[in-house]
Amino acid sequence: MVNKLTIKPFLTRLFEKSIVKKMVIGYFIIIVIPILTSGYFLYKQLSEDMFKELAGDRQEILQQNFNHLEREMIKIEALYQSLQFHSNITDYLQGFYKNDSDSVYHYIKNIKPLLSLIHLESPYVESLRIYSADPDIHFIYPFINPMEMLDISAEAVDAIPPGKGSWKIAGADKENLPVLKYYQHLYNSMYTNSIGVMEVEVKDSLLDYVITIAGKNNFFAIRHGKNIIFHHDESGESNNKINMTAENVDYRESGSDYLGESNTIVNYLYFDRLDLQFLSVEGTESIFSNFKDKRNFLIGTIILLLLLLSAVYSVFAYSFTRRVLKLAKYMRTVDGNNLKQYPGVIQQDEIGYLTASYNVMIRRIDELLTKIQQEERLRKEAQYLALQSQINPHFIYNTLETIRMLAEVNGCGKVSEISYYFGKIMRYSLSSGGSKASLREEVEQVRDFLKIHEIRIGQRFSFAIKTKANIHDFPCPRFLLQPIVENSIIHGVAKRRIPGKVTMVIRETKTQMQVIVKDNGIGIPENRLQQIKTMFLCSEKPAELNNSIALYNINERLKFFYGREADIALYSKYNYGTVCILRLKKPEEHGSGRGKECAKEVDDNENSRS
Known part of the structure; x- marks a missing residue:
């Protein structure tokens, strides 16, 4: 009810305006505003679809990179077989070589070539170390070390499952890349006792290659949905924005999304070998920094084109309304004393037909007024003549009757007859019976x-x-x-x-x-x-x-x-x-x-x- 009461006065004021104002207001309401509104929403929808598609493409690339990471980690885990089934290494860790010279000899002859081959075939291995459980063997640093030098605690060592390895993140902070290390027990030939722990440290280049897909803008890893293990930020995104993004992502899930409220593309992937969820967060402004200028140029072009079309529309509208306004202005000067026809050029269109009909109407009105004036003048003249002819009619009647009687007495029948008929005509002419x-x-x-x-x-x-x-x-x-x-x-x-x-x-x-x-x-x-x-x-x-x-x-x-x-x-x-x-x-x-x-x-x- 309130809307109707509000719209009705507006429509009333609109209809009372001149035809030019109506056309201008109608042009903005019917053309300009719908075009700009629909263009804005279409741009938003296309942008959102494009960013979602881009997020999906980035997700595929991110998945491919983590597949590469997983393949390299599997290769690194396979190094355990090379050590576990190398008898010289197991013999060395079990203390079969009693003196230092034998230990050095066997290390140089049998173990060092193996290490060189491992480094050659595994480009992402930073270092390979073995921590011996026997403190009496001869330690050769940095390859064979005592168990006390191991970076992880004894509880972590005991937690390594038998026959399986465990990946650990060492030296992780929110600014530098974490260090990935793989640990697994080495057993004696009978697989009854652990004789040492293998530690493989991965180079930073492997993880750096994986996060290249994010452009190193805002890439971080979280554990259990809230603990940020690693955060690499070159885009200057605020921590609040990152925390809000992390809270909206389901842990142990992978996928992509476009957050329109914050203009952010989010890619997230859960990597079970590390029990981490990696997130790539990047604002659309940084992605389309070059596109922004093109977008502004496109918007300016559309606005300029709209203004040009408006100017063309104004020219056509003015050519139409000018004739209507001239006709309306001329019609306001018409009154009972001025019934002149419209003197302008009459074209062969609807307005020309309207103008011609107006001229015909004015001409007909002028003819009718002239005719009425003539009839009024004739009526007044007739009244004057009738009044003039009624001056003492009985005197005329009596005189004619006397002439007729004298003619009959003297035997003048023709004179008597003419007097009789002339008297009747005069009596009819001078009677006061009106005009009917x-x-x-x-x-x-x-x-x-x-x-x-x-x-x-x-x-x-x-x-x-x-x-x-x-x-x-x-x-x-x-x-x-x-x-x-x-x-x-x-x-x-x-x-x-x-x-x-x-x-x-x-x-x-x-x-x-x-x-x-x-x-x-x-x-x-x-x-x-x-x-x-x-x-x-x-x-x-x-x-x-x-x-x-x-x-x-x-x-x-x-x-x-x-x-x-x-x-x-x-x-x-x-x-x-x-x-x-x-x-x-x-x-x-x-x-x-x-x-x-x-x-x-x-x-x-x-x-x-x-």
Whole structure:
């Protein structure tokens, strides 16, 4: 629980940092620290395995050297046979030669050549002496000596087992090499009594050759696991370290080990002929004194390489983060009064895609804000015009009604009829119904408008309105249809010399209400028609198509009122006429049933005022 509470604030502070700091911290956490940690532990493991393998190799060499020592000691023990079975020596020790001259004669003739041969065949024999048990014989120093001159005590002599020898360590101390001596009883010809003791002293070179494997750094011999009999130290190791090493080694065991805590290689071997355990202790620093410089060079190279890789990583990371930071810095300057797109170079990668998407978003937001401002301006203008047109409307209505009544009284039917339809149009225009009306009201208003033109132009113009849908309560903006019909008359029918005709058909589908306005006028040239269609698609106000302002406004009002699904379709052929289709989205609550309006069709020549 404590770890979670500690880590959570750290992660929170980390995530709040900038992207550059996150990448730097992440690089050290994910790459640098794991590499250094794993490299350190790998180095430790490899070093430990290498030192253990080295300790095993040194152990084999140490064993070979002690095998050599054992072979030489066996050769030295075999000298006993040469003396015991030499009759001249046994006779001499038993006192067969009564005078000194005979003793000297037999010594020179028979015994001295044997001694010379022994020294010649045994290079590690320092001296060979015999200590006689008979004090009355003639002693020839230093080969034949009295028993009193023997270095070991009488108890040690008696402890030598019959038929076997005994190795003794003489002159042993903790600084100099010990002196190895071999003792064995010589018996009379009947093997009933001991007539003397053979002593063979071994040269120092034999033991010195054995411990050469340890490099004479720290080699010592112990007995019974704690008594240090011999200690040769050239490495300066402390006595405490040596004692600790000796205590960790099992007595009468042989083997090798690497002590990682003290960086020490230990080789130990029990030699039963001397009842000693020999130990070689050496620090790894002294073994790899030359390797230490190479190791430091290798570590420095790895660190330098890691720094170089870090620099390369920083260059790549900076090339990545620089673009992100520039984009983020530019985005902080964007507000409602500054919607400029990012001006930098956009590359073909993920960041470039993000930048391009940002520019598209800014451009779209700017377009929407501009459109909203235009619609707000149009709405205010419409409100102003509506307010201006509502100045005393009853006075206008009364005046038109007076004109109509006077025309009827004086028999002017045409004037009376035009006044009637013009009054209806003015009443619809000046009414305070807001900007929303029903499609039925719009159709009635268009019918009144067309009747005035039919009366004005006469036989050269006709119209028809066919309703095949329920338009009674279908909502639509006011003055939606009149501009289209007016365009058909002014820019279409009026420009041809043949009788003109305007037809309006209203039909419905499951999702749409369609208003089709068709005329047989002059039509629209192909290039101009394509420009108008492009205007519908892009919803951009035409700069040069002055005659298309009405269509542009109707298209914008449709999308504002019904949504993006409403649109205008325009088809035209020059000298044949034009068809304009308004596709209006039906509201969900509007039904598809047909009322009385659905069955009503107004003929081209309808003159009724009802």
